[in-house]
Amino acid sequence: MYQASIIGTGSYVPEWVLTNYHLEKMVDTSDQWIIERTGIRERRIASGQETNVTMGAIALERAIKDSGIHVEEIECLVVGTNTTEPVWPSAGGHMAKLLDLQRDLPFFDVQAGCTGFNYALFIAETLVKSGQYRTVAVVGTDKLSSITDYQDRNTCVLFGDGAGAVILRQSEREGIIRSHLGGNAKLRDLLTLSKKSSTGNGYIKMEGRKVYTFAKRAMVQSCLRVLDPSGTADHKELRLLFEQVNKIIPHQANARIIMGAAEELESRLELPDGKAREKMIITIEQYGNNSCASIPLALDLSLRSGKLKRGDLVILVGFGAGLTYAANLIRL
Numbered sequence: 001m002y003q004a005s006i007i008g009t010g011s012y013v014p015e016w017v018l019t020n021y022h023l024e025k026m027v028d029t030s031d032q033w034i035i036e037r038t039g040i041r042e043r044r045i046a047s048g049q050e051t052n053v054t055m056g057a058i059a060l061e062r063a064i065k066d067s068g069i070h071v072e073e074i075e076c077l078v079v080g081t082n083t084t085e086p087v088w089p090s091a092g093g094h095m096a097k098l099l100d101l102q103r104d105l106p107f108f109d110v111q112a113g114c115t116g117f118n119y120a121l122f123i124a125e126t127l128v129k130s131g132q133y134r135t136v137a138v139v140g141t142d143k144l145s146s147i148t149d150y151q152d153r154n155t156c157v158l159f160g161d162g163a164g165a166v167i168l169r170q171s172e173r174e175g176i177i178r179s180h181l182g183g184n185a186k187l188r189d190l191l192t193l194s195k196k197s198s199t200g201n202g203y204i205k206m207e208g209r210k211v212y213t214f215a216k217r218a219m220v221q222s223c224l225r226v227l228d229p230s231g232t233a234d235h236k237e238l239r240l241l242f243e244q245v246n247k248i249i250p251h252q253a254n255a256r257i258i259m260g261a262a263e264e265l266e267s268r269l270e271l272p273d274g275k276a277r278e279k280m281i282i283t284i285e286q287y288g289n290n291s292c293a294s295i296p297l298a299l300d301l302s303l304r305s306g307k308l309k310r311g312d313l314v315i316l317v318g319f320g321a322g323l324t325y326a327a328n329l330i331r332l
């Protein structure tokens with residue numbers, strides 16, 4: 001069995017900044033309400049020309065540059081996304097074309113709500129570890145603004161656009177250690193698309209409170225399962241495993257969900273106050289929830305700012321429409 005390591009990361013966000021003050025003029029809300037209930041101050045919104053494909057391609061180009069490989073070394077391209085228009089052919093195909101890849105290679109999209117990047121990374125991990133491919137590119141990209149109803153204050157304050165990418169390569173050293181994927185289809189109606197938008201794709205509709213409760217529980221469960229896949233460790237063993245983790249990159253849906261999950265971990269593992277909270281990486285204040293982009297974007301930004309360094313043990317944990325949830329345990 002081979003190992004699969006992240007050898008490069010990249011990200012992209014659109015230039016246009018939509019602040020809470022802009023939103024105050026669009027719906028019945030306030031900067032104070034949004035900050036207190038979500039932790040968000042601003043989010044990036046794609047221009048009319050930008051799509052999940054164009055944003056993803058820029059993030060991928062940056063990840064390729066960061067890794068030092070040549071674009072033609074990519075043997076497979078896996079894209080986590082929910083906002084490809086039209087829905088086929090896949091965003092992966094469009095991206096390969098934009099990057100002007102000269103040879104044939106497999107490419108496909110993974111549609112798993114905001115958990116798409118975690119699922120895509122797991123698929124890539126499996127492809128590299130099995131020896132099928134040596135170099136696989138993984139992209140998380142979404143243009144949620146295209147399915148957001150800017151008259152619905154329950155949702156429009158949350159979402160933004162962006163993309164992130166990683167290059168995964170067969171290696172001797174430990175990289176993606178393992179992943180845990182989950183899903184609860186009974187809860188699918190909590191997060192759906194209405195059929196009212198002008199594009200015909202519909203707008204996001206959600207039962208925010210119920211998604212909130214699910215999200216907190218699912219993130220805790222997935223963090224613990226990725227550390228202890230057999231579920232046999234007692235809480236002391238789990239605590240030791242957890243203490244080795246340097247940082248957690250959660251899906252950036254709501255700062256309160258993230259801190260709530262951290263508090264729950266502290267209570268379950270009998271950790272001193274703040275010990276899980278200090279591990280949480282939060283970028284939501286500036287970027288809001290940009291779905292499949294949120295985790296690879298936070299990963300790239302954290303590596304660039306020095307919050308994360310090579311060798312760190314990190315959990316990427318997400319949840320989203322489906323309802324789905326997942327975590328990847330990685331050594332950077």
Ligand code: ACO
Nearest residue numbers: 029030033037114153154157208209211212253254320321
């Ligand atoms: N401004 C002002 N008031 C608002 C706003 C707003 N933007 N949105 C809702 N309210 C009101 C509600 O109407 C409600 O009023 P009422 O009591 O008169 O009915 C009140 O605020 C409280 O509403 P709650 O829903 O209980 O507020 P809550 O503290 O739960 O926060 C929120 C709402 C932010 C949506 C929260 O539930 C949440 O983050 N849920 C998870 C959402 C999520 O992560 N979705 C995406 C997952 S998938 C993906 O990432 C694409």
